[in-house]
Amino acid sequence: MKKYRDIGFKLTPQRIAVLEYLENNKEHPSAETVYSNVSKKFPTMSFATVYNTLAALRDRGYLLELTIDADKRRYDPNIHPHHHLICKVCKKIIDIPTEYMLQIPEHLRGGFEITGNHIEFYGVCPECKQQRAT
Amino acid sequence: MKKYRDIGFKLTPQRIAVLEYLENNKEHPSAETVYSNVSKKFPTMSFATVYNTLAALRDRGYLLELTIDADKRRYDPNIHPHHHLICKVCKKIIDIPTEYMLQIPEHLRGGFEITGNHIEFYGVCPECKQQRAT
Protein backbone atom coordinates (compact mmCIF):
# COMPACT_ATOMS: atom_id res chain seq x y z
CA MET A 1 0.00 0.00 0.00
CA LYS A 2 2.96 2.24 0.63
CA LYS A 3 3.57 2.67 -3.07
CA TYR A 4 0.29 4.55 -3.40
CA ARG A 5 1.13 7.06 -0.70
CA ASP A 6 4.56 7.55 -2.18
CA ILE A 7 3.11 8.99 -5.35
CA GLY A 8 0.81 11.34 -3.50
CA PHE A 9 -2.22 9.07 -3.55
CA LYS A 10 -4.05 9.81 -0.32
CA LEU A 11 -5.06 6.62 1.47
CA THR A 12 -8.47 6.99 3.07
CA PRO A 13 -10.35 4.07 4.64
CA GLN A 14 -12.69 4.02 1.65
CA ARG A 15 -9.84 3.81 -0.80
CA ILE A 16 -8.16 1.07 1.19
CA ALA A 17 -11.40 -0.91 1.09
CA VAL A 18 -11.56 -0.54 -2.69
CA LEU A 19 -7.91 -1.50 -3.05
CA GLU A 20 -8.41 -4.57 -0.89
CA TYR A 21 -11.44 -5.59 -2.88
CA LEU A 22 -9.53 -5.27 -6.14
CA GLU A 23 -6.39 -7.00 -4.97
CA ASN A 24 -6.07 -10.33 -6.79
CA ASN A 25 -9.61 -9.91 -8.07
CA LYS A 26 -10.09 -11.84 -11.32
CA GLU A 27 -13.73 -10.99 -11.91
CA HIS A 28 -13.25 -7.81 -13.91
CA PRO A 29 -15.91 -6.04 -11.86
CA SER A 30 -17.96 -3.04 -12.91
CA ALA A 31 -18.12 0.10 -10.74
CA GLU A 32 -21.52 -1.06 -9.55
CA THR A 33 -20.07 -4.41 -8.47
CA VAL A 34 -17.21 -2.72 -6.65
CA TYR A 35 -19.65 -0.41 -4.94
CA SER A 36 -22.05 -3.10 -3.77
CA ASN A 37 -19.25 -5.27 -2.41
CA VAL A 38 -17.28 -2.55 -0.71
CA SER A 39 -20.36 -0.93 0.80
CA LYS A 40 -21.16 -4.17 2.64
CA LYS A 41 -18.34 -3.35 5.01
CA PHE A 42 -18.66 0.36 4.51
CA PRO A 43 -22.31 1.39 4.52
CA THR A 44 -21.70 5.10 4.10
CA MET A 45 -19.62 4.63 0.98
CA SER A 46 -20.98 6.60 -1.95
CA PHE A 47 -21.01 5.83 -5.64
CA ALA A 48 -19.13 9.01 -6.36
CA THR A 49 -16.24 7.89 -4.20
CA VAL A 50 -16.05 4.57 -6.01
CA TYR A 51 -16.03 6.29 -9.37
CA ASN A 52 -13.47 8.83 -8.23
CA THR A 53 -11.24 6.15 -6.78
CA LEU A 54 -11.42 3.94 -9.86
CA ALA A 55 -10.68 6.90 -12.10
CA ALA A 56 -7.76 7.97 -9.92
CA LEU A 57 -6.27 4.47 -10.00
CA ARG A 58 -6.81 4.23 -13.73
CA ASP A 59 -5.16 7.61 -14.35
CA ARG A 60 -2.15 6.57 -12.32
CA GLY A 61 -1.83 3.29 -14.22
CA TYR A 62 -2.85 0.94 -11.40
CA LEU A 63 -6.03 -0.23 -13.03
CA LEU A 64 -7.18 -1.02 -16.53
CA GLU A 65 -10.55 0.17 -17.74
CA LEU A 66 -12.00 -2.44 -20.08
CA THR A 67 -14.37 -1.46 -22.87
CA ILE A 68 -15.31 -5.05 -23.58
CA ASP A 69 -18.84 -4.81 -22.27
CA ALA A 70 -21.10 -2.42 -24.17
CA ASP A 71 -23.34 -1.93 -21.15
CA LYS A 72 -20.81 -0.83 -18.58
CA ARG A 73 -17.14 -0.29 -17.99
CA ARG A 74 -15.28 -3.03 -16.21
CA TYR A 75 -12.05 -2.83 -14.28
CA ASP A 76 -9.00 -5.05 -14.22
CA PRO A 77 -6.37 -4.78 -11.48
CA ASN A 78 -4.02 -6.95 -13.52
CA ILE A 79 -1.87 -4.42 -15.31
CA HIS A 80 0.51 -6.88 -16.86
CA PRO A 81 -0.02 -7.19 -20.61
CA HIS A 82 -2.64 -9.86 -21.23
CA HIS A 83 -5.71 -10.67 -23.27
CA HIS A 84 -9.27 -11.72 -22.52
CA LEU A 85 -11.64 -14.57 -23.26
CA ILE A 86 -15.26 -13.50 -23.00
CA CYS A 87 -18.38 -15.62 -22.72
CA LYS A 88 -20.90 -14.15 -25.13
CA VAL A 89 -23.76 -15.45 -23.02
CA CYS A 90 -22.98 -14.49 -19.41
CA LYS A 91 -20.20 -11.98 -20.15
CA LYS A 92 -17.77 -13.71 -17.83
CA ILE A 93 -14.22 -12.60 -18.63
CA ILE A 94 -11.11 -14.68 -18.05
CA ASP A 95 -7.49 -13.68 -18.48
CA ILE A 96 -5.21 -15.02 -21.21
CA PRO A 97 -1.67 -14.14 -20.16
CA THR A 98 -0.14 -15.32 -23.42
CA GLU A 99 1.99 -13.04 -25.55
CA TYR A 100 1.30 -12.94 -29.26
CA MET A 101 3.62 -11.34 -31.75
CA LEU A 102 1.32 -9.35 -34.00
CA GLN A 103 2.58 -7.25 -36.87
CA ILE A 104 0.47 -4.95 -38.98
CA PRO A 105 1.45 -5.01 -42.66
CA GLU A 106 3.11 -1.72 -43.53
CA HIS A 107 0.56 -0.74 -46.18
CA LEU A 108 -2.25 -0.98 -43.63
CA ARG A 109 -0.54 0.90 -40.83
CA GLY A 110 -1.51 4.29 -42.24
CA GLY A 111 1.42 6.03 -40.60
CA PHE A 112 0.21 5.13 -37.11
CA GLU A 113 2.65 4.76 -34.29
CA ILE A 114 1.63 1.47 -32.69
CA THR A 115 1.74 1.37 -28.91
CA GLY A 116 -0.01 -1.86 -28.00
CA ASN A 117 -2.76 -4.32 -28.66
CA HIS A 118 -5.46 -6.26 -26.94
CA ILE A 119 -7.13 -9.44 -28.13
CA GLU A 120 -10.70 -10.32 -27.28
CA PHE A 121 -11.42 -13.99 -27.72
CA TYR A 122 -15.12 -14.78 -27.87
CA GLY A 123 -16.81 -17.99 -26.95
CA VAL A 124 -19.23 -19.79 -24.70
CA CYS A 125 -18.19 -20.91 -21.25
CA PRO A 126 -18.85 -24.47 -20.04
CA GLU A 127 -21.67 -23.40 -17.73
CA CYS A 128 -23.56 -21.53 -20.42
CA LYS A 129 -22.91 -24.28 -22.97
CA GLN A 130 -24.58 -26.79 -20.68
CA GLN A 131 -27.57 -24.56 -20.00
CA ARG A 132 -28.09 -24.15 -23.72
CA ALA A 133 -28.14 -27.87 -24.28
CA THR A 134 -31.00 -28.19 -21.83
CA MET B 1 -31.37 -4.11 -51.05
CA LYS B 2 -33.52 -7.03 -52.10
CA LYS B 3 -31.73 -9.33 -49.68
CA TYR B 4 -33.16 -7.38 -46.75
CA ARG B 5 -36.76 -7.71 -47.91
CA ASP B 6 -36.23 -11.40 -48.55
CA ILE B 7 -35.69 -12.07 -44.89
CA GLY B 8 -38.72 -10.09 -43.79
CA PHE B 9 -36.89 -6.84 -43.17
CA LYS B 10 -39.36 -4.11 -44.03
CA LEU B 11 -37.77 -1.43 -46.18
CA THR B 12 -39.03 1.99 -45.23
CA PRO B 13 -37.59 5.23 -46.66
CA GLN B 14 -35.89 5.87 -43.32
CA ARG B 15 -34.23 2.49 -43.30
CA ILE B 16 -33.10 2.87 -46.88
CA ALA B 17 -31.49 6.19 -45.95
CA VAL B 18 -29.64 4.52 -43.07
CA LEU B 19 -28.56 1.64 -45.29
CA GLU B 20 -27.28 4.05 -47.94
CA TYR B 21 -25.37 6.02 -45.35
CA LEU B 22 -23.73 2.88 -44.01
CA GLU B 23 -22.90 1.35 -47.38
CA ASN B 24 -19.13 1.38 -47.82
CA ASN B 25 -18.82 3.62 -44.78
CA LYS B 26 -15.40 3.21 -43.19
CA GLU B 27 -15.84 5.68 -40.34
CA HIS B 28 -17.31 3.33 -37.75
CA PRO B 29 -20.00 5.88 -36.87
CA SER B 30 -21.90 6.11 -33.63
CA ALA B 31 -25.71 6.17 -33.58
CA GLU B 32 -25.51 9.92 -33.06
CA THR B 33 -23.33 10.30 -36.16
CA VAL B 34 -25.70 8.17 -38.22
CA TYR B 35 -28.62 10.22 -36.98
CA SER B 36 -27.12 13.60 -37.70
CA ASN B 37 -26.04 12.59 -41.19
CA VAL B 38 -29.22 10.84 -42.21
CA SER B 39 -31.46 13.54 -40.79
CA LYS B 40 -29.86 16.10 -43.12
CA LYS B 41 -31.82 14.54 -45.95
CA PHE B 42 -34.61 13.35 -43.69
CA PRO B 43 -35.52 16.06 -41.20
CA THR B 44 -38.34 14.15 -39.52
CA MET B 45 -36.12 11.17 -38.74
CA SER B 46 -36.12 10.33 -35.05
CA PHE B 47 -33.39 8.95 -32.83
CA ALA B 48 -35.56 6.00 -31.92
CA THR B 49 -35.80 4.97 -35.55
CA VAL B 50 -32.04 5.10 -35.95
CA TYR B 51 -31.54 3.01 -32.83
CA ASN B 52 -34.22 0.55 -33.84
CA THR B 53 -32.80 0.22 -37.33
CA LEU B 54 -29.24 -0.26 -36.12
CA ALA B 55 -30.38 -2.86 -33.59
CA ALA B 56 -32.43 -4.67 -36.22
CA LEU B 57 -29.48 -4.79 -38.63
CA ARG B 58 -27.17 -5.92 -35.85
CA ASP B 59 -29.55 -8.68 -34.77
CA ARG B 60 -29.77 -9.95 -38.33
CA GLY B 61 -25.99 -9.97 -38.71
CA TYR B 62 -25.71 -7.11 -41.21
CA LEU B 63 -23.89 -4.78 -38.86
CA LEU B 64 -21.26 -5.12 -36.18
CA GLU B 65 -21.63 -3.25 -32.93
CA LEU B 66 -18.20 -2.24 -31.71
CA THR B 67 -17.49 -1.84 -28.01
CA ILE B 68 -14.16 -0.20 -28.63
CA ASP B 69 -15.16 3.24 -27.44
CA ALA B 70 -16.15 3.44 -23.78
CA ASP B 71 -18.29 6.50 -24.40
CA LYS B 72 -20.59 5.22 -27.09
CA ARG B 73 -21.27 2.25 -29.31
CA ARG B 74 -19.97 2.43 -32.82
CA TYR B 75 -21.17 0.53 -35.87
CA ASP B 76 -19.30 -1.23 -38.61
CA PRO B 77 -21.04 -2.29 -41.84
CA ASN B 78 -18.03 -4.42 -42.77
CA ILE B 79 -19.05 -7.85 -41.55
CA HIS B 80 -16.07 -9.70 -42.96
CA PRO B 81 -13.68 -10.82 -40.23
CA HIS B 82 -11.21 -8.03 -39.57
CA HIS B 83 -9.48 -6.13 -36.81
CA HIS B 84 -9.11 -2.50 -35.82
CA LEU B 85 -6.40 0.07 -35.28
CA ILE B 86 -7.51 2.83 -32.95
CA CYS B 87 -5.99 6.25 -32.36
CA LYS B 88 -5.89 6.76 -28.62
CA VAL B 89 -6.09 10.51 -29.05
CA CYS B 90 -8.90 11.18 -31.55
CA LYS B 91 -10.48 7.71 -31.48
CA LYS B 92 -10.32 7.33 -35.22
CA ILE B 93 -10.69 3.65 -36.16
CA ILE B 94 -9.25 2.03 -39.24
CA ASP B 95 -9.73 -1.50 -40.51
CA ILE B 96 -7.03 -4.17 -40.50
CA PRO B 97 -8.27 -6.93 -42.82
CA THR B 98 -5.41 -9.26 -41.96
CA GLU B 99 -6.04 -12.76 -40.66
CA TYR B 100 -4.05 -13.87 -37.65
CA MET B 101 -3.91 -17.45 -36.49
CA LEU B 102 -4.37 -17.23 -32.75
CA GLN B 103 -4.47 -20.27 -30.54
CA ILE B 104 -5.24 -20.27 -26.86
CA PRO B 105 -3.10 -22.72 -24.87
CA GLU B 106 -5.30 -25.60 -23.73
CA HIS B 107 -4.71 -25.03 -20.02
CA LEU B 108 -5.98 -21.46 -20.29
CA ARG B 109 -9.07 -22.23 -22.35
CA GLY B 110 -11.12 -23.18 -19.30
CA GLY B 111 -13.42 -25.42 -21.28
CA PHE B 112 -14.65 -22.53 -23.42
CA GLU B 113 -15.87 -23.14 -26.92
CA ILE B 114 -14.06 -20.48 -28.92
CA THR B 115 -16.09 -18.81 -31.65
CA GLY B 116 -13.97 -15.90 -32.75
CA ASN B 117 -11.61 -13.11 -31.86
CA HIS B 118 -11.04 -9.45 -32.41
CA ILE B 119 -7.79 -7.56 -32.09
CA GLU B 120 -7.61 -3.93 -31.09
CA PHE B 121 -4.35 -2.31 -32.03
CA TYR B 122 -3.69 0.94 -30.24
CA GLY B 123 -1.61 3.82 -31.40
CA VAL B 124 -1.46 7.45 -32.41
CA CYS B 125 -2.44 8.52 -35.89
CA PRO B 126 -0.19 10.77 -37.99
CA GLU B 127 -2.46 13.79 -37.53
CA CYS B 128 -2.52 13.54 -33.74
CA LYS B 129 1.20 12.77 -33.61
CA GLN B 130 1.94 16.02 -35.41
CA GLN B 131 -0.35 18.07 -33.17
CA ARG B 132 1.40 16.70 -30.13
CA ALA B 133 4.78 17.75 -31.39
CA THR B 134 3.58 21.33 -31.63
Next chain:
DNA sequence: GTTACTGCAAAGCTTTTGCATCCCT
Protein backbone atom coordinates in the same frame (compact mmCIF):
# COMPACT_ATOMS: atom_id res chain seq x y z
C1' DG C 1 -55.88 -6.16 -43.83
C1' DT C 2 -51.82 -7.34 -40.96
C1' DT C 3 -47.82 -6.67 -39.30
C1' DA C 4 -44.35 -4.00 -38.17
C1' DC C 5 -42.14 0.59 -38.31
C1' DT C 6 -42.13 5.69 -37.13
C1' DG C 7 -41.95 9.60 -34.21
C1' DC C 8 -42.35 11.80 -29.93
C1' DA C 9 -41.59 12.07 -25.29
C1' DA C 10 -40.53 10.04 -21.16
C1' DA C 11 -37.87 6.88 -18.59
C1' DG C 12 -33.71 4.03 -17.50
C1' DC C 13 -28.78 3.33 -16.74
C1' DT C 14 -24.25 4.46 -16.19
C1' DT C 15 -21.19 8.03 -15.26
C1' DT C 16 -20.00 12.84 -14.00
C1' DT C 17 -20.26 17.10 -11.38
C1' DG C 18 -21.02 20.88 -7.72
C1' DC C 19 -20.43 21.87 -3.27
C1' DA C 20 -20.13 21.86 1.65
C1' DT C 21 -17.87 19.04 5.02
C1' DC C 22 -14.30 16.23 6.62
C1' DC C 23 -9.81 14.07 7.19
C1' DC C 24 -5.21 12.35 5.64
C1' DT C 25 -0.61 13.94 5.49
Next chain:
DNA sequence: AGGGATGCAAAAGCTTTGCAGTAAC
Protein backbone atom coordinates in the same frame (compact mmCIF):
# COMPACT_ATOMS: atom_id res chain seq x y z
C1' DA D 1 -2.99 23.93 8.36
C1' DG D 2 -3.81 22.82 3.62
C1' DG D 3 -4.96 20.16 -0.08
C1' DG D 4 -7.44 16.66 -1.46
C1' DA D 5 -11.22 13.15 -0.63
C1' DT D 6 -16.01 12.15 0.83
C1' DG D 7 -20.97 12.08 0.49
C1' DC D 8 -25.18 13.62 -1.20
C1' DA D 9 -28.00 14.93 -4.73
C1' DA D 10 -28.66 16.67 -9.05
C1' DA D 11 -27.36 16.61 -13.86
C1' DA D 12 -25.56 14.85 -18.09
C1' DG D 13 -24.98 11.33 -21.80
C1' DC D 14 -26.32 7.42 -24.27
C1' DT D 15 -29.84 4.06 -25.07
C1' DT D 16 -34.41 2.00 -24.48
C1' DT D 17 -39.37 1.95 -24.21
C1' DG D 18 -44.59 2.92 -24.52
C1' DC D 19 -47.92 4.16 -27.38
C1' DA D 20 -50.78 6.16 -30.96
C1' DG D 21 -50.56 6.84 -35.73
C1' DT D 22 -48.93 5.20 -40.21
C1' DA D 23 -46.93 2.78 -44.00
C1' DA D 24 -44.93 -1.51 -46.09
C1' DC D 25 -46.06 -6.02 -47.45
